[in-house]
Amino acid sequence: MAELRALVIVLGDQLDLASSAFDGFDPAQDAVWMAEVAEESTHVWSSKPRIALFLAAMRHFAQAVQARHWRLHYARLDDADHPGSLAAKLRQSIEALAPGRLVLCAPGDFRVWTALKAVAAACGTLLEVRDDRHFYATVREFRAHAKSRNALRMEYFYREMRVRHGVLMDGDQPVGGTWNLDAENREAFGRDGPGFVPAPSRFAPDAITQEVIALVNTRFHDHPGRLDSFAWPVTRPQALEALRGFIRERLPLFGRYQDAMWPGEPWLYHAHLAAALNLKLLDPREVVAAAEAAYRSGAAPLASVEGFIRQILGWREYVRGIYWTRMPDYIERNQLDAQEDLPAWYWSGDTDMACLRDAMVQTLEHGYAHHIQRLMVTGLFALLLGVQPKQVHAWYLSVYVDAVEWVELPNTLGMSQYADGGLMGSKPYIASGKYIERMSSGQHCAGCRYDPALREGDSACPFTTLYWDFLGRHAVLLSQNPRMRPQVQNLERLTPDQRLGIAERAAAIRSGAVGSA
Template sequence: MSRLIVILGDQLSPALASLRQALPTDVIMLAEVPGEARYVQHHKHKLVLIFSAMRHFAAVLRQQGFSVCYYHYAEHAELSSLSDAVKLCLSQHQQCKELLITECGEYRLQQEIDSWSERFNLPVSVLDDDRFLCSKAMFAQWADGRKQLRMEFFYREMRRYTGLLLDEQQQPVGGQWNFDKDNRKACPPDIQQIPPLNFTVDDITRQVISIVDQHFSDNMGNSAEFHYAVTGKQARQAFLHFVDKQLAQFGDYQDAMLQQQPFLFHSICSMYLNCGLLDVRWVCQKVESAWREGKVSLNAAEGFIRQIIGWREYVRGLYWLMMPEYKTRNTFSALTPLPAFYWHGRTKMNCMQQAISHTIEHAYSHHIQRLMITGNFALLAGLNVAQVTDWYLAVYADAYEWVELPNTLGMALFADDGLLASKPYAASGAYINRMSNYCKNCHYNVKETAGAKACPFNALYWDFLARNQQQLSGNARMQLAYKNWYNKTPEQQQALRQQAATVLQQLEQL
């Protein structure tokens, strides 16, 4: 009996659980589905990456002797959803009497998959996605009975589970689990980034670029500037370049930001990990080996591994534990419409212009630009949570809902009632000035809090504290901030809040 094995666009890994079970009699289906390509306005580079990587992956499967059913974008007008593609494939391969798929990365799509057994009147097997180190069940077991689900404690369990960066006594090398305090140095202004490895597009990618330009002409980005890896081999080359050239400085400067240097020393491996071109175990082992061989410092190796087996696994576990209710949370009732400059990048705030222009050009900005620039502004201005999360999901090549939603709704916007983060990551212009050189080239003055030239982040920061005082003043990690607010005179407080009101009234003109 033949089976139809469905492979999704973020499952392009030969180690995928369903592929490991593939038999010569099975049919493997991949489909460029309009419904998935259009449910948010995905960046052109994201679409090119996924479609091209899917086509390259299908070519490898065919070379390995598998029977592959592939539906190209817009070649079948009747295909609007993944279920439509499955229905068509079953009609064309009537020998398939069972469906096999690895669990997907989005609650919405998984609900659709869970309807297939009844819809197609066939047995459907959904396998655990063991490309992740922590299964949904394992995370739920860890979370059970805990009052707080903090990443740090989960991370320690994952270190013990994987054995990464442990000594012979199974204790953390260097005597501590976390070297985060050593990852926060500001870059010297004259330092030059070492950019990620770029790749020349081939015929397959050129065909995809043509399709994206034809059908997604209004989406963000310029397809002609696409230069990312689209095969597992290329992705591994790109990551080895990071380990060899960038990792040593990544440790000190992973939180830093510099004018016109969007990558600094970041790997951009998240876009490859999240679509399946890289394997989590392999990348962590390469980084650990670099440290053990004396090529990089411990804070570089630990800082990277923490992001992968700590944060990445943690947000996935949290997502599946809390969905679908999680997506509806909005702690501060933030409803201000998303300003248009989030899409076009034309703003006098240089930090925002830098982060958004990098996003437009590369479908990428690093985690501090996302958290402390675009995310921080959205938090302070009370921007609509659903619109902000949709924006992050659309514009970044590494964004899939399981990773994007907790990072945006929980970490950046603190909209989940403090489930993920212990405090809001709210900051005035002083933080941005400390961690970047953006403020030196800005229309606004980071030292001023009032007037037309005052940095918008400053008054918005104090206004955020004031308007959310009832919810936040009891937070132990916010005590210093509120002490500073209470130390201001009523006249100073009123002036700051009036300045913030002016800023909010003029959002589109900032």
Template sequence: MSPDRSAPAWTRPQRVVWVLGDQLWMGHPALVDFNPATDHVLMVEAPGEARAVWNHRARIAVFLSAMRHFCNDVHRLGWAYTYVRLTDMADEPSLAGRAQRVLQSLQPRVLRLCEPGDWRTLTSAQALADDLGVDLELFADPHFMCSRTEFARWAQGKKTLRMEFFYRDMRRRHGVLMEGRDPAGGQWNYDSDNRQGFPASGPGPIAAPELFAPDRITEQVLTLVAELFPDHPGDLAHFVWPVTRAQALEALERFISVRLAPFGPYQDAMWTGTPWGWHSLLSVALNLHLLDPREVIAAAEAAWREQHLPLASVEGFIRQVLGWREFIRGLYWLDMPQMAEANHFDHHRALPAWYWTGQTRMACQREVVQQTLTHGYAHHIQRLMVTGQFALLAEIEPRQVSDWYLAMYVDAVEWVELPNTVGMALHATGPRFTSKPYIASGQYLKRMSNYCQGCAYDPAQRTGPRACPVTTLYWHFLLRHADELARNPRTALMVKSTARLSPEERLRINQTAADVLDHLDDL
């Protein structure tokens, strides 16, 4: 443990503020009235958190580096604190167990905590406070623009929950991209303008995002992670993520000034060798609370009003932050813990081994998984329509898939990862908050990327020796779930397309799909 050596002589603190690794901002509600004379800050690194799922090493490093930088800020303020490092308490790997030991030593009267980003930590903290006989003060997280209570009130009485209507309410409530009572430009969204693929010649020059060379603290963390987690997946040589408030602001300014305008039309586009595309890369800073969503939204809206950036691009970006991000977080807390076990299609196959290595002949999956291993990053269409869609079509057990996403992405916190995976990518929650399964054949991937060039498989073929596994499994999914999909207006046309298939072709599709499903590790 690392107490602040410059703090006054130790006295029993009245209150301990436990700052979690994804709550690294001075607007933390339990720090707002911090009393240096009587209060104490607690921060805990725990190897058990890195092994709860088989974490990408860059994800471990993001959290550790950001936490250590934040602790330095606490130190400079002269506040008393205890910082538990990974190498402390070798016999106690768990987060709750380490926190319990510190609290037993400090003997505070009150434990203060901001709402954690996952159900497990919340329930562990509540149990910990009960066990120690300490009063728990749990604060709503003001980082979010819609509280859990407000979201539950919005959702009350609705049979299905749809982001579009929530997003419109949020726009009205916060006065974002509004002209009086009407949406700016006369429409609520510009999705039709924001779904272009790159030209056949490629994306051309893409202005680089703001990337950050590791400083001394981050270098120490990278060395530590390499030593302690040598068998974990992922590369550390390309670590470029913001881990301080100042870096996060630089990343925001760079995106708004040079990358936001082209982001809109090409936000769904994919191309080999372009891991960032025109995306903001701000999710890490937002999910660590280094950036406030209000300032991100305000900067984007100002770029439209003052610099005349395209409204379609600005709205598309704001929709992700004000709409989907807030919606997903509300759903997580509304539907936990049962959401974690959702399995609408009753899928139980094991996750293929190549999800951890990228060693597959499917060029689309290889490109995205290897990019993920290198950077700990893939953008939303790569996650949804490449690795996510394949997991759905391949009938992978949802919990295994959600654990993989939580492990592999540097911006992953369970409140955002779990609903996006089980609800959006896998449709495991059924129609609860998505109106259809997001499925497509390999032809979609060919249209939105260059991944199919030189692939061992042909996206146009659903049977035969060169049949694309994505295409085969897409048609198999349509046939298997025809009754359910035919009742859904958004998928009924897909099912109608199977009517032209002869009995012989249906048999060949099902036989080919069965072979694919039996040999997922060998694709």
């Protein structure tokens, strides 16, 4: 075998043939290295849909690499000599192949990054780390933005990104004269429901994916979730087809209904592109460009397009900057000193709360729930209950197919659980059961044994009880936040008997006597 100049490491969320890791790649001197490892499915108890998506996408990408006639060293889970961890497998490969250097596109997980650096150092092998061109902003650019401000807020970062990259701009002004069109979005469906919703792009598993499904069902049989309906895009052509389908069929109504919920309707008008983006099967620039082109051609209204682009160009870039400029300490934050355990029924959906049951059942089946189900149903309940933030983080990282730690951790620990004390959001995102009733047009609550209008008694909605209990437990802190002070003042209007009733009901919820099926 010819001397190996460079071993190019491709991680499971770096499936991009245009990656910076391949700059200067010479098939005569270099080789690609990929590894399936059990550790990546067990360091958190990953769901079957998440495991299957990563493995199927990796195997298809390996096929694309081989089609270029590039040398590929690919470790499969069931290889006889597999040591089980990414670090151990890389060390084994370095010792066998003796590469002149390792080349790596910057990882998306601090734990993985730390492990790879340690292996390279222990083996005395140069590790060349390259910027991830998949993102609009480098971590260095985000750090410079953060240093220039007394307080971080995504909205201002988003505006800078719009200007810098010329997205939805008319000269130096935002298209339509305003940066944020949320006021025109976020309606509920109404009592008649969503009506006909165009089906999302789904892809029947081919032979490679079927082999992965069989492997996951055997090797990870005791993990949560199901694979009966697995149909996520696992190749770049499939991801591009999914993008075209969203732009054509669902983007026009995305903004209006992006916060709406309806029982038994997991897909609605959302894009379902996050997994393909996070695996690098899609580039965010082509996604943003396709959405802007839909507005410019009159195929989609500005409010929907702006709302969607803000998620990609604004929020997605912002959370990555937060992650890489705040780790490793960020994961330990717990501003509210939340110490409860995550209820066991988060892993099964066995709860008599209709909205939670609906969100969890679809999560376990598809590895997916849209952002309001995550933030204002599953996340809200954990926040109000007072669950330890790292447990909430581990659950989200486990169950969703689009979960890579750089994006999942800030969204969960910061935005959802307020554990970072306001770095991600200016206030805790809390609400009573009335919010869920409103955004599901009353449908979840109509099929539930609990009443969102009640905060005390046997029929009181646990969300509503815990909302008032949360205000009471954190009144001192919340009263210092101008956006939260009116809600704390509402608490002060309650009588001592009402407060006692709330406390007793909240204690019953925390004990598991209320909420379990």
